[in-house]
Amino acid sequence: MxxxxxxxxxxxxxxxxxxxxxxxxxxxxxxxxxxxxxxxxxxxxxxxxxxxxxxxxxxxxxxxxxxxxxxxxxxxxxxNLSYPSLLVMTSFVLMAFFLILATLQSPQGTRALTHLLMTMGVLAPLGFVFWLASRR
Structure with missing residues (x-):
């Protein structure tokens, strides 16, 4: 061997x-x-x-x-160094998808969706900056 x-x-x-x-x-x-x-x-x-x-x-x-x-x-x-950042970004996208799905099914969907989209508008650039930083 x-x-x-x-x-x-x-x-x-x-x-x-x-x-x-x-x-x-x-x-x-x-x-x-x-x-x-x-x-x-x-x-x-x-x-x-x-x-x-x-x-x-x-x-x-x-x-x-x-x-x-x-x-x-x-x-x-x-x-192997890029796997943790890939895992964080994937979990972020999945979490955002399920949050949007949950707010669309609630009775106060339009108001909650507005708040969710505003939150995503703030968090998306932060996620993008993290992705850029993890690329070296």
């Missing part, structure tokens, strides 16, 4: 390219970065020394990998 325990990345060694192209990563002289000889991508080792991050990318989130000794494994710890 293989173990996928991460190994510290040696800045003086060369590695296969994590982009799955048959290139090799080689240290760039006078920097703490690696460059691929095939795809021309630049990678930087994070401060802990276990994660390598792609610098120039078209993805909204930076891609990062961990070295297992034989191969690169995609590091998913950066993606």
């Amino acid at each position: 293989r173990t996928y325990k991460s190994q510290k990345i040696d800045p003086q060694s060369d590695y296969p390219c994590p982009c799955r192209r048959s290139g090799r990563l080689q240290p760039i002289i006078l920097t703490e970065a690696f460059g691929c000889d095939r795809c021309q991508q630049i990678f930087v080792v994070q401060d802990d020394g276990y994660v390598m991050e792609q610098l120039s990318t078209h993805y909204p989130y930076k891609r990062a990998w961990r070295w297992t000794g034989q191969q690169w494994r995609l590091d998913r710890s950066a993606l």
Whole structure:
């Protein structure tokens, strides 16, 4: 059974390219970065020394990998940071939906709906600001 325990990345060694192209990563002289000889991508080792991050990318989130000794494994710890904010926003939307549904069914629906919409008008920009802040 293989173990996928991460190994510290040696800045003086060369590695296969994590982009799955048959290139090799080689240290760039006078920097703490690696460059691929095939795809021309630049990678930087994070401060802990276990994660390598792609610098120039078209993805909204930076891609990062961990070295297992034989191969690169995609590091998913950066993606896990967005789950709490996604959970908060989803619960906010569900709560607002059920509040609107409850006020439309009440006997004083129009007055309660006006108050609810005013409250939503104040809370929606706050939720939007929270969403923007959680995106970094």
